[in-house]
Amino acid sequence: MSDGRRRSISLVEAGLLAVVGAGVLLDARGYPAPLIEGVPGPAFFPGLVAALLIACAGVLALRGTRAPQGAPESVRGVLRLLGATLWIAGFLLVLPLIGHLAALPPLVLGLMWLSGERSQWILMAVSLAFGGFVHLLFVVALGVPLP
Amino acid sequence: MARAWLHWFAVPAGLGLIACGAAPEEARFPNRPIEIVSWATPGGPSDLLARALAEAAPDYFEGQRVSVMTRQGGAGAVGMQYLRGRAGDPHVLGVFTASGTVNMATGRIPFAPTDFTPILRIQVDPFLVAVREDSPFQTLGDLFAVARERPGEVSMSGFGAASAHFLGFQRLRAAAGDPDVRWIAYEGSGDAVVAALGGHTDAVHTNYNIVREHLRAGTMRVLAVALPLTALRDTPVYVGEGYDLAPVHWRGVVGPPGLAPEVRADLRERLLATIRAAGFQEYMARAAMEYAVMDDSDAFGDWIAEEVETSRALLGRLGLLVNE
Amino acid sequence: MTAFAEGLATALQPANLTALLGGSLLGVFAGAVPGLSSTVGLALVLPVTFALEPTPALLMMISIYMAAEYGGSITAIAIGVPGSSPALATTFDGYAMTRRGEAGRAFGISLFASMSGGILGTLLLVVALGPLSRAAIAFGPPEYFGLGVFGLAIVANLVGKDPLKGIISALIGLVAFLVGLDVLTGAPRLTFGSTTLMDGLGLVPMLIGFFAIAEALDALTGRRPRVDGTMGMRAALPRFKELFRLWRPILRGSAIGGVIGAIPGAGATIASIVAWNEERRLSRTPERFGTGEPAGIAAPEAANNACVGAAMIPLLALGIPGSASAAVLLGGLTVQGVAPGPLLMTEQASLVYALYAGFIVAVVFMLAVGRLGIPLWVRVVSLRPQILMPLVVAISLIGAFVLRGNLADAWFALFFGLVGFLMLRRGYPLAPAVLGLILGPMVETNYRRALALSSGSHTVFLESPISLVLIGLAVISFAAPALRGRLRLGNPDADR
Numbered sequence: 001m002s003d004g005r006r007r008s009i010s011l012v013e014a015g016l017l018a019v020v021g022a023g024v025l026l027d028a029r030g031y032p033a034p035l036i037e038g039v040p041g042p043a044f045f046p047g048l049v050a051a052l053l054i055a056c057a058g059v060l061a062l063r064g065t066r067a068p069q070g071a072p073e074s075v076r077g078v079l080r081l082l083g084a085t086l087w088i089a090g091f092l093l094v095l096p097l098i099g100h101l102a103a104l105p106p107l108v109l110g111l112m113w114l115s116g117e118r119s120q121w122i123l124m125a126v127s128l129a130f131g132g133f134v135h136l137l138f139v140v141a142l143g144v145p146l147p
Numbered sequence: 148m149a150r151a152w153l154h155w156f157a158v159p160a161g162l163g164l165i166a167c168g169a170a171p172e173e174a175r176f177p178n179r180p181i182e183i184v185s186w187a188t189p190g191g192p193s194d195l196l197a198r199a200l201a202e203a204a205p206d207y208f209e210g211q212r213v214s215v216m217t218r219q220g221g222a223g224a225v226g227m228q229y230l231r232g233r234a235g236d237p238h239v240l241g242v243f244t245a246s247g248t249v250n251m252a253t254g255r256i257p258f259a260p261t262d263f264t265p266i267l268r269i270q271v272d273p274f275l276v277a278v279r280e281d282s283p284f285q286t287l288g289d290l291f292a293v294a295r296e297r298p299g300e301v302s303m304s305g306f307g308a309a310s311a312h313f314l315g316f317q318r319l320r321a322a323a324g325d326p327d328v329r330w331i332a333y334e335g336s337g338d339a340v341v342a343a344l345g346g347h348t349d350a351v352h353t354n355y356n357i358v359r360e361h362l363r364a365g366t367m368r369v370l371a372v373a374l375p376l377t378a379l380r381d382t383p384v385y386v387g388e389g390y391d392l393a394p395v396h397w398r399g400v401v402g403p404p405g406l407a408p409e410v411r412a413d414l415r416e417r418l419l420a421t422i423r424a425a426g427f428q429e430y431m432a433r434a435a436m437e438y439a440v441m442d443d444s445d446a447f448g449d450w451i452a453e454e455v456e457t458s459r460a461l462l463g464r465l466g467l468l469v470n471e
Numbered sequence: 472m473t474a475f476a477e478g479l480a481t482a483l484q485p486a487n488l489t490a491l492l493g494g495s496l497l498g499v500f501a502g503a504v505p506g507l508s509s510t511v512g513l514a515l516v517l518p519v520t521f522a523l524e525p526t527p528a529l530l531m532m533i534s535i536y537m538a539a540e541y542g543g544s545i546t547a548i549a550i551g552v553p554g555s556s557p558a559l560a561t562t563f564d565g566y567a568m569t570r571r572g573e574a575g576r577a578f579g580i581s582l583f584a585s586m587s588g589g590i591l592g593t594l595l596l597v598v599a600l601g602p603l604s605r606a607a608i609a610f611g612p613p614e615y616f617g618l619g620v621f622g623l624a625i626v627a628n629l630v631g632k633d634p635l636k637g638i639i640s641a642l643i644g645l646v647a648f649l650v651g652l653d654v655l656t657g658a659p660r661l662t663f664g665s666t667t668l669m670d671g672l673g674l675v676p677m678l679i680g681f682f683a684i685a686e687a688l689d690a691l692t693g694r695r696p697r698v699d700g701t702m703g704m705r706a707a708l709p710r711f712k713e714l715f716r717l718w719r720p721i722l723r724g725s726a727i728g729g730v731i732g733a734i735p736g737a738g739a740t741i742a743s744i745v746a747w748n749e750e751r752r753l754s755r756t757p758e759r760f761g762t763g764e765p766a767g768i769a770a771p772e773a774a775n776n777a778c779v780g781a782a783m784i785p786l787l788a789l790g791i792p793g794s795a796s797a798a799v800l801l802g803g804l805t806v807q808g809v810a811p812g813p814l815l816m817t818e819q820a821s822l823v824y825a826l827y828a829g830f831i832v833a834v835v836f837m838l839a840v841g842r843l844g845i846p847l848w849v850r851v852v853s854l855r856p857q858i859l860m861p862l863v864v865a866i867s868l869i870g871a872f873v874l875r876g877n878l879a880d881a882w883f884a885l886f887f888g889l890v891g892f893l894m895l896r897r898g899y900p901l902a903p904a905v906l907g908l909i910l911g912p913m914v915e916t917n918y919r920r921a922l923a924l925s926s927g928s929h930t931v932f933l934e935s936p937i938s939l940v941l942i943g944l945a946v947i948s949f950a951a952p953a954l955r956g957r958l959r960l961g962n963p964d965a966d967r
Binding site: 188189190191194195198199201202214215216217218219220221222224225253255256257299300302307308309310313329331332333334335337338340341342344345347348356357359360361363364366429430433434467 | 736
């Protein structure tokens with residue numbers, strides 16, 4: 001990665017933090033006034049935190065890059081990351097619809113596959129066993145209703 | 148045991164009647180386990196009510212398993228959502244309290260009383276004002292008099308902001324002519340009592356069961372209570388002190404929307420039998436709760452609607468409505 | 472003493488032993504599964520206790536509470552995910568030791584420290600019930616504010632190589648705490664009109680997101696090698712000599728846990744982080760903390776188990792629950808017809824002594840379950856990472872749901888997972904953000920509450936000696952690393 005590119009990533013990072021701070025400030029404008037005069041109301045602390053965050057973002061932007069150096073991001077790594085995130089989100093979406101017994105094994109299987117497990121036998125056995133284990137433990141033994 | 152006195156106000160042993168299904172159609176109810184949805188803090192009074200009901204209910208629901216379904220979050224919205232989503236299914240019930248109506252009134256949660264089928268009210272838990280034993284205040288009048296003389300110097304701790312406890316106190320304050328008593332909100336009723344015990348606040352606005360042991364030990368005194376309680380026989384009541392109102396916390400059971408009248412009547416009979424069971428009565432006594440059953444479901448529904456309206460009007464006056 | 476012996480005899484009856492064993496097993500499980508905690512474990516058995524006699528019901532509940540505080544450290548040491556929030560500080564050194572291949576040693580230290588802390592906390596409960604309950608009452612808004620600021624100053628020791636990023640991380644945690652209803656006015660903040668956000672984002676989703684999901688995502692991209700337990704994880708336990716050499720951190724940790732645990736609302740998470748920090752501050756080699764220092768496991772683990780006994784102080788003496796777990800316990804006591812409060816000691820002394828004895832026996836059961844379990848935990852660590860990580864993520868998501876029966880918490884965990892991943896990638900330490908989320912409410916609410924009571928006068932913070940001392944200590948602990956940093960480069964690898 002070139003120095004210029006690292007610098008621009010650093011700026012994006014600082015910008016993102018500043019946007020979060022600005023968002024908090026903006027939201028805080030709608031909070032009710034203090035109930036008692038002279039005593040900080042609900043907007044006081046958010047204002048303080050947001051101001052500090054923006055100040056820190058400013059320092060971050062000015063001082064230049066000091067991000068940890070590591071191996072460059074591989075395309076396959078990023079794809080695996082996206083895949084895992086979407087897979088988990090998909091699990092949370094279908095969980096209330098199809099129930100934990102049907103939803104858990106595919107979740108575990110997918111994540112194991114993305115992590116590089118390729119043995120079909122292990123993929124099937126571990127994911128099914130885990131689904132059954134969770135069901136027995138939570139629903140049967142502890143009486144916790146799972147979706 | 149020293150708690151024998153508690154049984155003074157336990158309702159005489161119940162009738163023990165088991166309600167049979169009213170209509171032949173309903174003879175099949177209940178045909179699967181019953182769920183009682185609880186969106187309250189685990190271990191708190193409302194959660195305990197749900198669990199005590201679940202414990203006593205199977206005998207009156209044809210032996211079906213009755214379990215408490217915890218659905219917390221969103222100021223009760225998560226549990227209410229679950230209950231509302233089971234329209235027409237009498238196998239799902241919910242414990243509904245004054246907090247629910249206040250949250251509806253503030254506009255925090257998108258629910259209305261009509262989203263549920265009222266069944267019956269079980270407990271009324273009157274609010275009271277308590278002070279540490281060495282407090283200079285002997286009566287509510289003393290407290291309000293000082294507040295009028297030195298505005299903002301008298302502090303009152305209590306559970307929550309724009310909560311049922313807060314509104315209960317605001318109603319009392321309004322009846323006293325709006326003296327400037329500073330409400331200091333705490334995360335729980337217990338924390339509010341500690342604040343008063345430690346002398347950080349001048350008084351606490353809470354319920355009887357929270358301060359019961361401190362009253363018995365003499366570490367705290369009650370200035371006045373909203374409604375007469377058997378256990379607080381010699382304590383002044385708001386009305387007697389010249390404040391003509393009785394703000395209370397209350398808890399009852401509601402069902403999902405769209406229950407047919409005969410289904411609702413059936414549920415009401417079964418729940419009435421449940422709360423008259425010996426095991427349930429024991430819980431009531433131990434939790435220092437007195438029955439205040441409102442078994443006319445329609446009257447209970449009117450009560451809920453009225454509570455929302457009263458709260459909304461008061462919140463509007465205090466400028467605390469959440470913009471929708 | 473005879474009363475105590477009678478209590479012990481009661482606790483050793485067969486029905487009560489069964490309750491203790493069941494409670495210990497469930498407690499270790501609830502503590503170890505991310506998302507579940509002592510509170511959830513207690514809530515789960517609440518219906519079971521309805522059917523039990525008062526004594527076994529009580530014993531079951533306290534053994535769950537005790538064992539869960541230990542159980543949290545298992546996951547913390549094995550995979551670097553705090554099984555429950557009080558084990559957060561244990562991840563710093565415990566997981567570092569596992570990465571060195573010494574999981575067995577870490578498990579042994581944690582178990583021994585937990586046991587010692589549990590016993591010392593109980594002794595404190597027995598001898599100091601009265602005085603400590605009076606001290607707890609004296610803790611008002613200015614004192615809580617002081618404690619919160621003191622806790623936040625620990626960030627200075629968690630920032631790692633880059634102080635600016637550590638501070639930004641803490642600020643991110645503070646922003647996360649703001650989401651939800653303001654305690655003092657009920658005003659919704661940063662909820663954007665959503666009811667789902669009204670009760671806040673929550674500590675547990677953050678812990679799961681940061682330490683389970685973010686780490687798993689990071690491992691998936693394959694840039695950093697993860698611990699591979701298959702490469703010879705040693706199950707060897709520490710020698711007794713090593714354990715006994717840790718008596719100082721254990722005593723200090725227990726004392727910190729005993730005092731902070733007795734203050735309602737402060738709790739085991741804060742106590743264990745403070746204990747870790749104090750140990751580091753007093754050490755002659757503070758730079759070794761975070762790299763697998765035995766004292767860095769012993770102190771926080773002693774502290775969080777000492778909190779169990781200490782949390783009973785406000786509960787028994789005042790009838791006031793000082794923590795979420797104590798609140799569930801109070802519910803259980805209420806149903807059993809036991810009303811804690813100023814009169815409990817005089818009216819139900821035998822029950823109180825059975826409770827004291829029960830705590831000691833619960834510690835013994837915890838020790839047994841823990842000791843027998845260590846080979847099993849080591850085997851779990853030895854699973855191949857491509858199998859272990861998916862299972863951790865899956866059970867964490869389930870745990871996040873079970874916590875409140877709210878699927879939104881699992882979504883929050885995923886959200887924090889992505890935030891945590893980005894923070895890890897850009898070199899931000901995660902622990903300061905967690906500290907911000909935990910202590911933000913204590914600092915803000917009590918600052919405003921104190922000023923509401925003083926009509927806006929700041930002198931209240933100076934008039935209270937406790938608050939003054941705590942704020943002074945905070946200033947020192949924030950300034951000290953900065954001064955040290957001028958002399959030599961800061962501590963390496965404290966960035967977890």
